[in-house]
Amino acid sequence: MPTTQREKLIEALVDPEKTWDIVVVGGGATGLGTALDAASRGYKTLLLEQADYAKGTSSRSTKLVHGGVRYLAQGDIGLVREALYERGLLIKNAAHLVKNESFVIPNYKWWTGAFYTVGLTFYDLLAGKLSFGRSKHISKKETLSRLPGVQEKNLYGGVVYHDGQFDDARLAINLAQTCLEQGATVLNYFKVTGLLKEDGKITGVIAQDVEAGTIYQIKSRAVINATGVFVDDLLQIDEPHRKPLVRPSQGIHIVVDRSFMPGEDALMIPKTDDNRVLFAVPWHGKLLIGTTDTPINAHSLEPRALEEEIGFVMRNVSKYLTRPPERKDVLSIFAGLRPLAAPQEGSGGTKEISRRHKIIVSASGLITVTGGKWTTYRRMAQDTIKTAIETAKLNPRPCITNNLPIHGNKKEVDRTDHLYVYGSDRETLLDLIKENPEWAEKLHPRMENIKAEVIWAVRQEMARTVEDVLARRLTALFLDAKAAAEMAPVVASLLAGQLNKDNDWENRQIDEFIELAKGYLTQST
Numbered sequence: 391m392p393t394t395q396r397e398k399l400i401e402a403l404v405d406p407e408k409t410w411d412i413v414v415v416g417g418g419a420t421g422l423g424t425a426l427d428a429a430s431r432g433y434k435t436l437l438l439e440q441a442d443y444a445k446g447t448s449s450r451s452t453k454l455v456h457g458g459v460r461y462l463a464q465g466d467i468g469l470v471r472e473a474l475y476e477r478g479l480l481i482k483n484a485a486h487l488v489k490n491e492s493f494v495i496p497n498y499k500w501w502t503g504a505f506y507t508v509g510l511t512f513y514d515l516l517a518g519k520l521s522f523g524r525s526k527h528i529s530k531k532e533t534l535s536r537l538p539g540v541q542e543k544n545l546y547g548g549v550v551y552h553d554g555q556f557d558d559a560r561l562a563i564n565l566a567q568t569c570l571e572q573g574a575t576v577l578n579y580f581k582v583t584g585l586l587k588e589d590g591k592i593t594g595v596i597a598q599d600v601e602a603g604t605i606y607q608i609k610s611r612a613v614i615n616a617t618g619v620f621v622d623d624l625l626q627i628d629e630p631h632r633k634p635l636v637r638p639s640q641g642i643h644i645v646v647d648r649s650f651m652p653g654e655d656a657l658m659i660p661k662t663d664d665n666r667v668l669f670a671v672p673w674h675g676k677l678l679i680g681t682t683d684t685p686i687n688a689h690s691l692e693p694r695a696l697e698e699e700i701g702f703v704m705r706n707v708s709k710y711l712t713r714p715p716e717r718k719d720v721l722s723i724f725a726g727l728r729p730l731a732a733p734q735e736g737s738g739g740t741k742e743i744s745r746r747h748k749i750i751v752s753a754s755g756l757i758t759v760t761g762g763k764w765t766t767y768r769r770m771a772q773d774t775i776k777t778a779i780e781t782a783k784l785n786p787r788p789c790i791t792n793n794l795p796i797h798g799n800k801k802e803v804d805r806t807d808h809l810y811v812y813g814s815d816r817e818t819l820l821d822l823i824k825e826n827p828e829w830a831e832k833l834h835p836r837m838e839n840i841k842a843e844v845i846w847a848v849r850q851e852m853a854r855t856v857e858d859v860l861a862r863r864l865t866a867l868f869l870d871a872k873a874a875a876e877m878a879p880v881v882a883s884l885l886a887g888q889l890n891k892d893n894d895w896e897n898r899q900i901d902e903f904i905e906l907a908k909g910y911l912t913q914s915t
C-alpha cells in the first residue's frame with residue numbers, strides 16, 4: 391500500500407509548476423470513481439475533498455447495489471439495465487463489501503403475487519448473465535418464515551427477488567485507497583475555493599488545506615466538479631449568476647434493532663402512502679428502514695430529517711410489522727441529499743426527475759458530473775473521463791475499471807466476524823494487536839469494534855477526526871448513535887496518540903462528536 395500519510399501526500403502539491411492531467415473536486419462516490427478511472431488509465435490525477443471521503447451523500451444511502459425496481463416500473467429500462475450490469479461488476483470487484491441479498495415483497499392482495507413475479511422476472515432477465523438469482527412466488531407460510539415479524543392478517547404470500555447490498559462509506563474509503571495504489575494523490579480536508587483561468591479557460595484550482603490553512607495554486611489540464619449537491623457552488627464560481635443545475639431531494643433512514651424483523655431477508659414495501667417504495671434491510675445486526683424523497687432548497691453536509699419524514703417512515707413500516715417500532719426504539723436517524731438535476735420550469739416533484747447522470751462542459755472547460763447513483767459510479771466515471779479526454783485534449787487511453795479489483799476485494803469472507811468489511815486487510819489489521827495487545831479490547835460493550843480498528847483507520851484509511859472513525863470507518867454513528875457517542879473518549883485518546891495531538895484537541899474532538907451524535911438521535915428541526 392502506498393503512503394497514506396497526509397504530510398507526504400501534500401508534498402505532491404508543493405511545486406507550483408507541476409501540471410496535473412486531471413483534478414477531481416469532491417470525494418464522494420462520483421469523485422472517487424472518477425479519480426480511480428483517471429489514475430488507472432495512467433493520467434496524473436489529484437482528488438481533493440473538503441471534509442472526509444463520503445461525508446456527503448455517499449455515506450447516507452440505503453446501501454443497495456441495485457438496478458432499481460422502481461425505475462423499471464417507471465419504464466426506464468436503459469437505466470435499469472446499465473445499473474444491473476454495474477451491480478454485477480461490483481460484486482466481482484468489491485466482493486468483501488457487496489453481497490447478494492434476498493428481498494421479499496409480502497402480498498396482501500390476491501393479484502399482486504403474479505403481478506410482481508412477472509415484473510421481477512423481467513428485472514432478472516435484464517441482468518442477463520450477471521443475474522443474482524431468479525425471482526419467485528412463495529407461499530404465505532414461507533413468507534412468514536422468511537420475514538418473521540411481518541403482519542399475518544390478510545397475507546396471501548410473497549415474492550422473493552435478489553439485489554445487492556453493500557457498505558457505502560467503507561466502499562468509498564476502499565476506493566480512495568485504490569486511487570492511491572493506481573498512482574493518484576487523494577487528500578481529504580482540502581477545499582477547492584477558486585478556479586485558475588487563462589483567457590477564460592480553466593487551468594487549475596485554488597485549494598485550501600482545511601487543517602493547516604495553507605492555500606495552494608494547483609495547475610491542471612482538466613478540472614472535474616464532482617461535488618454532489620454542491621456542484622452549483624463551483625459552477626457559480628466559474629459563471630456567476632448561472633441558474634442552478636441541481637435540486638436536492640432529501641431521503642432519510644431510521645435504524646432499529648434487528649429483533650423487529652429478525653430474519654436474513656429484507657422487506658420491500660412496493661407502495662407506500664405516497665406511492666414510493668420502502669425498504670427494511672438487515673444491516674450489521676440492525677434493521678435499516680427508508681427512505682423518503684423530499685425536495686429541499688438548501689444543501690448542507692449535515693442535513694436533518696424532517697419530523698414528517700420520520701413520521702412517514704415509522705407509519706409505513708408499522709403497517710407491515712406485528713411489533714411496530716416506536717420513537718424510543720430508534721438507534722440512529724440520518725438524512726442524505728440526492729443530487730438530482732433541477733426540474734425544468736413548470737414540472738413537478740423530484741420523483742419524476744431522472745436518476746440518470748449528467749455531464750456538463752462549461753464554456754471555460756470545467757466538467758461537471760452529477761445525478762446517478764452509487765451503483766453506477768463506475769460508469770459515471772468512465773463517461774466523465776471520456777469527456778475530459780476530449781475537452782482537455784489528453785492523450786486517449788482506455789478505461790480499465792471493469793476488471794479492476796477494489797482495495798480489500800476478497801471472494802470468501804466470514805460475515806459472522808464483524809472484521810469481514812476489511813476483506814483482504816483483516817489479517818494485517820489483526821497484526822496490530824502484536825504491537826500492542828491492548829488494541830484487542832472492545833470499544834463499547836454493545837458494539838463489536840475493537841481498538842485496533844481505530845489505529846488502522848488512522849494509519850491506513852486517512853481518518854483525521856473522531857467523526858471520521860466512528861461515522862465512516864466503523865459505521866457506529868449510523869448503527870447506534872448513543873453507543874457511538876459513548877465511544878468518543880476512547881477513540882479520541884487513541885487518535886491523539888497516533889496523530890500527536892494535545893489534550894485540548896482531544897477534548898474538542900469529544901465535545902464536537904457528542905454534539906453531532908445528538909443530531910442522529912433527535913433529528914427534528
Ligand SMILES: Cc1cc2nc3c(=O)[nH]c(=O)nc-3n(C[C@H](O)[C@H](O)[C@H](O)COP(=O)(O)OP(=O)(O)OC[C@H]3O[C@@H](n4cnc5c(N)ncnc54)[C@H](O)[C@@H]3O)c2cc1C
Pocket residue numbers: 415416417418419420421438439440441442443444445446447448449450451452453454455456580581582583616617618619620639640641642681682691725726727728729760761762763764765766
Ligand atoms: C437517501 C438516499 C438513498 C440512496 N440510496 C441509494 C442506494 O441504495 N443505492 C444507490 O446506488 N444509490 C443510492 N443513493 C444515491 C447515491 O447515494 C448518490 O448518488 C451518491 O452517493 C452521490 O455521490 P456524489 O459523489 O455525487 O456526492 P457526495 O457523496 O455528496 O460527494 C460530494 C463531495 O464533494 C465534496 N465537496 C463539495 N464541495 C467541495 C469543494 N469546494 N472542495 C472539495 N470538496 C467538495 C463534499 O464534501 C462531498 O463529500 C441514495 C441517495 C440518497 C440521498
